[in-house]
Amino acid sequence: MGDQSTVATRDRIIDAAMELFSEHGYRGTSITRIEKAAGLSPGAGGIYHHFPSKEALLTAGVERQLSRLAALRDIRRLFANLGDLRTELTIAARYVLAELDQEAQLLRLLASEARHGPKILTDAVVQVVDLTYREFAEWIIDRSGSVVSCEQADAIATIGLGALISARLLPNLLGTAHSEVDDSAIVETWVSALEHLLTTVRPHVTA
Amino acid sequence: MGDQSTVATRDRIIDAAMELFSEHGYRGTSITRIEKAAGLSPGAGGIYHHFPSKEALLTAGVERQLSRLAALRDIRRLFANLGDLRTELTIAARYVLAELDQEAQLLRLLASEARHGPKILTDAVVQVVDLTYREFAEWIIDRSGSVVSCEQADAIATIGLGALISARLLPNLLGTAHSEVDDSAIVETWVSALEHLLTTVRPHVTA
DNA sequence: ATGGCGCCTAAGTATTTACTTAGGGCATGT
DNA sequence: ACATGCCCTAAGTAAATACTTAGGCGCCAT
Numbered sequence: 001m002g003d004q005s006t007v008a009t010r011d012r013i014i015d016a017a018m019e020l021f022s023e024h025g026y027r028g029t030s031i032t033r034i035e036k037a038a039g040l041s042p043g044a045g046g047i048y049h050h051f052p053s054k055e056a057l058l059t060a061g062v063e064r065q066l067s068r069l070a071a072l073r074d075i076r077r078l079f080a081n082l083g084d085l086r087t088e089l090t091i092a093a094r095y096v097l098a099e100l101d102q103e104a105q106l107l108r109l110l111a112s113e114a115r116h117g118p119k120i121l122t123d124a125v126v127q128v129v130d131l132t133y134r135e136f137a138e139w140i141i142d143r144s145g146s147v148v149s150c151e152q153a154d155a156i157a158t159i160g161l162g163a164l165i166s167a168r169l170l171p172n173l174l175g176t177a178h179s180e181v182d183d184s185a186i187v188e189t190w191v192s193a194l195e196h197l198l199t200t201v202r203p204h205v206t207a
Numbered sequence: 208m209g210d211q212s213t214v215a216t217r218d219r220i221i222d223a224a225m226e227l228f229s230e231h232g233y234r235g236t237s238i239t240r241i242e243k244a245a246g247l248s249p250g251a252g253g254i255y256h257h258f259p260s261k262e263a264l265l266t267a268g269v270e271r272q273l274s275r276l277a278a279l280r281d282i283r284r285l286f287a288n289l290g291d292l293r294t295e296l297t298i299a300a301r302y303v304l305a306e307l308d309q310e311a312q313l314l315r316l317l318a319s320e321a322r323h324g325p326k327i328l329t330d331a332v333v334q335v336v337d338l339t340y341r342e343f344a345e346w347i348i349d350r351s352g353s354v355v356s357c358e359q360a361d362a363i364a365t366i367g368l369g370a371l372i373s374a375r376l377l378p379n380l381l382g383t384a385h386s387e388v389d390d391s392a393i394v395e396t397w398v399s400a401l402e403h404l405l406t407t408v409r410p411h412v413t414a
Numbered sequence: 415a416t417g418g419c420g421c422c423t424a425a426g427t428a429t430t431t432a433c434t435t436a437g438g439g440c441a442t443g444t
Numbered sequence: 445a446c447a448t449g450c451c452c453t454a455a456g457t458a459a460a461t462a463c464t465t466a467g468g469c470g471c472c473a474t
Contacts, residue, residue: 006420024323027234030461041422049420054462111318114380116231126381155392159400162373163366170369173321174333185362189404193366196403197396213450237431248452256450261432 010050013038018061022108026058026117059120065106066124069099085143085198089191093164097183100168111173133157144198156197163190217257220245225268229315233265233324266327272313273331276306292350292405296398300371304390307375318380340364351405363404370397 016037020029031047031054040046051057100107114122137157141148148156167186223244227236238254238261247253258264307314321329344364348355355363374393 009420025232025234025319027232028323031463032461046421048463108322111380112232112322113319115315115319115382116235122381129377129381151389151392152396154388155396158374158388158393159370159396162377163370165377166369166373167365170336170372173318174329174336175322181361181365182358185358186365189359189362189366192407193400193404196407197400200399200403216450238433239431253451255433 006050009038009040013040013047013050013057014061014064017057018065018105018109021058021061021113022105025112026109055118058118062106062109062120062124065103066128069103069106069125069128085195086191088143089194090187093187093190096161096164097168097187100165104168104172107169108172111169133161136161140198148198156194160190160194160197213257216245216247220247220254220257220264221268221271224264225272225312225316228265228268228320229312232319233316262325265325269313269316269327269331272310273335276310276313276332276335292402293398295350296401297394300394300397303368303371304375304394307372311375311379314376315379318376340368343368347405355405363401367397367401367404 013034017029017034020034020037032042034057035047036042038047047057051060110121110125114125133154134157137150137153140153140156141150144153167181220241224236224241227241227244239249241264242254243249245254254264258267317328317332321332340361341364344357344360347360347363348357351360374388
C-alpha cells in the first residue's frame with residue numbers, strides 16, 4: 001500500500017502548518033503557503049486529500065503535540081523520593097524548563113490563538129496545565145510533610161510553576177528579548193525559594 | 208471648534224478597537240465591526256476620517272495604553288525605604304498585580320499579536336518590560352545590602368516578576384481557568400520567597 | 415494489465431475585507 | 445451668510461483566501 005508516502009506527506013503538512021501557525025498565527029497563514037512550505041504543488045488542493053479543512057489541520061497538529069505535553073504531568077514519577085529535597089527540586093526545575101523548551105512552538109501558538117482560535121487549543125491544554133498544577137501541589141504537600149496547607153500548596157504551585165513558565169514564555173513571545181539570564185542561576189534561585197517555602201511553617205491564615 | 212466631539216469619537220473608536228483586537232485578534236477584527244461597536248455608521252469609512260489605516264488605529268491604541276504601562280517602572284518610587292522589607296515587598300506585589308489587572312486588555316493583545324503584529328507591539332513593550340526588570344533588579348541589590356550579586360539579582364527579578372506575571376497572564380489567556388487561588392495567599396507566599404532570597408547569602412557560583 | 419490512489423496542473427467560485435468615491439445633512443466659527 | 449469639518453448613506457474596487465471541480469500522470473497491489 002502507498003500508506004507510507006501518505007503518512008509521510010501528512011506529517012510533512014502538519015510540520016509545515018504548525019511551524020507557520022506558530023510564527024504567523026492561524027489567520028495569518030494561508031493554505032497556499034502551507035502547501036508551498038510542505039513541498040506540495042502550490043496553488044492546488046493537495047492538502048484537502050488529507051484534511052477536510054484548515055481548522056481540521058490545526059486540530060490534527062495540536063492533537064499530535066498534545067501527547068508530548070501530557071508527559072509534563074509525569075513530574076511526580078521523575079523523582080521517587082531521592083531523599084534530598086534540593087536535588088528533587090533541581091531535577092524538577094530543569095525538567096520543566098526542558099519541556100517548555102521542547103514545546104516552544106506549541107506555546108507560541110497557544111499564546112497567540114488561545115482566546116479566538118478553535119476550542120481544542122484551549123480545552124485540551126487547559127486540562128493538561130490544570131492537572132500539572134494540581135499534581136505539583138499534591139507533591140508539595142507530600143514533600144513538606146503535610147506542613148503546608150492546601151491553599152498554601154496551591155499558592156506555591158502557582159508561583160513556582162508560573163515563574164518557570166514566564167522565564168520561558170516571555171522571551172519566546174517578545175522575541176528572545178530578556179532571556180540573557182543564565183539558566184543555572186534561575187534554577188538555583190528557584191530551588192532556594194521553593195525549598196524555603198516547603199520547609200518554613202507559616203502558621204497564620206488558614207481560612 | 209468641533210474638536211471635542213472629534214476627540215470623543217476618536218477615543219470611542221480606539222476603545223472599541225482595542226476591546227475587539229484583544230478579544231478576537233487583529234486579523235480577526237474587521238473595520239466594519241469596529242465601526243459598529245463604536246456606534247458609527249456600519250459599512251462606511253467613518254474611521255478613515257481619524258486614522259489612515261487599520262494598522263494606524265492599532266498603533267494609536269497601543270500608544271495610548273503605553274504611557275499607563277510605563278508607570279509600572281515607577282516601582283522604586285512607591286516605597287521610599289519604609290524600613291520593613293516585608294512591607295515593601297507586599298506593597299510591590301500588590302502594586303504589580305493591580306497594574307497587570309488594569310492592563311489585562313493590552314496583555315491579551317500582546318500575547319496574541321506580539322510575534323506577527325505591527326512592530327510597535329513588541330518594540331515599545333519590550334523596552335518597558337526590560338526596564339522594569341532592570342529597575343527591580345537594582346532595587347533588589349540595594350535592599351539586600353549588596354549581599355546578592357548582579358547575576359543573582361537578575362535571576363531573582365526574573366523569577367519574582369515572572370511569577371506575578373504568570374499568575375495574571377495565564378488565567379487571562381486560558382480564560383480564567385486556573386485562578387481560583389486566593390490573591391492574598393499568592394502575595395503572602397511571594398513575599399516569603401522573595402524575603403528569603405534577599406536575606407540569605409548564597410556564596411557559591413559568582414562567575 | 416487493470417484499477418485505484420496519491421499527487422499534479424489549471425481554472426474557477428464565493429466570500430470576506432481593507433479601503434475609496436460621491437454626495438448630502440448638520441453643526442460650529444467667522 | 446458662508447465655509448469648514450464631522451458624520452451619514454450608498455455603492456463600488458481590488459485583493460486575498462478557503463475551498464471546489466475536472467482531468468492527467470505514475471506507482472502500487474491484485
